[in-house]
Amino acid sequence: MSYENLAGRTAVVTGAASGIGEAVAVVLAAQGARVALLARRRERLDAVVEKIRADGGQAVAVAADVTDDGSVDAAVERIHAEYGAADLVVNAAGVMLPHPVDDGRIDEWRRMIDTNVTGVLRMIRAFTGDLLAAAAAGRAADLVNISSVGAHLTFPTYAVYGATKAALTHLSATLRSEFGPRDVRVTNIEPGLTATELASHIDDAQREFIDGMVDTMGALSAQDVADLVAYVGSRPRHVNLRQIMVLPTRQA
Numbered sequence: 001m002s003y004e005n006l007a008g009r010t011a012v013v014t015g016a017a018s019g020i021g022e023a024v025a026v027v028l029a030a031q032g033a034r035v036a037l038l039a040r041r042r043e044r045l046d047a048v049v050e051k052i053r054a055d056g057g058q059a060v061a062v063a064a065d066v067t068d069d070g071s072v073d074a075a076v077e078r079i080h081a082e083y084g085a086a087d088l089v090v091n092a093a094g095v096m097l098p099h100p101v102d103d104g105r106i107d108e109w110r111r112m113i114d115t116n117v118t119g120v121l122r123m124i125r126a127f128t129g130d131l132l133a134a135a136a137a138g139r140a141a142d143l144v145n146i147s148s149v150g151a152h153l154t155f156p157t158y159a160v161y162g163a164t165k166a167a168l169t170h171l172s173a174t175l176r177s178e179f180g181p182r183d184v185r186v187t188n189i190e191p192g193l194t195a196t197e198l199a200s201h202i203d204d205a206q207r208e209f210i211d212g213m214v215d216t217m218g219a220l221s222a223q224d225v226a227d228l229v230a231y232v233g234s235r236p237r238h239v240n241l242r243q244i245m246v247l248p249t250r251q252a
Contacts, residue, residue: 002079008032009140010034012088015092021092021146033088034059037061075126087130099157131179132148136182140233142232148191216250218249
């Protein structure tokens with residue numbers, strides 16, 4: 001699929017070592033964007049960058065941890081040195097660790113909050129100047145946050161994860177009031193069941209729950225979500241797709 005208006009743009013994608021982040025990086029590069037891929041797993045990033053370059057795209061691997069201020073600051077310096085200012089930032093890094101709240105797993109709560117909410121805020125702080133400058137110069141400028149249908153729907157043991165995604169959805173909506181008047185677009189994408197590595201980080205009982213839902217309803221692919229990101233970024237700069245909920249057809 002081909003999208004206009006993406007060639008020549010400079011994109012930053014977090015969580016780019018796998019899943020939705022990787023798929024977003026690949027599709028943006030295929031459309032002519034220069035893409036900085038951020039994630040903690042350097043070897044995996046290098047493999048994705050090699051794939052993009054082999055297909056004729058431009059990409060750079062930037063090992064970074066969105067939960068660490070210094071790591072994000074160093075990533076910004078590296079990206080600016082390689083590609084200059086960014087005009088498309090995609091927050092796709094996320095952690096899903098479902099357990100009953102009465103398990104009291106504070107360490108997991110902190111990890112989800114620091115990645116899914118504070119990590120996004122770190123990236124926004126890091127690249128707000130770039131986005132505002134691009135918009136002021138008359139170019140398209142996009143902030144795209146990957147939230148979840150879990151921001152609205154409730155699932156047993158997913159209370160904290162859902163709360164982080166609800167926070168991200170509300171953050172995105174509120175940022176529209178700050179960035180929209182300055183011509184920076186903010187888009188919040190809420191995927192339903194999606195086949196990614198998120199489920200690989202949970203225990204067997206929780207994985208069986210997800211597998212059962214997938215067997216019943218099917219699942220989106222990471223590519224499905226990546227196509228939406230590309231579509232959003234390719235719209236004329238006066239058009240902002242504010243919020244998109246995307247579900248497998250059978251998911252209510």
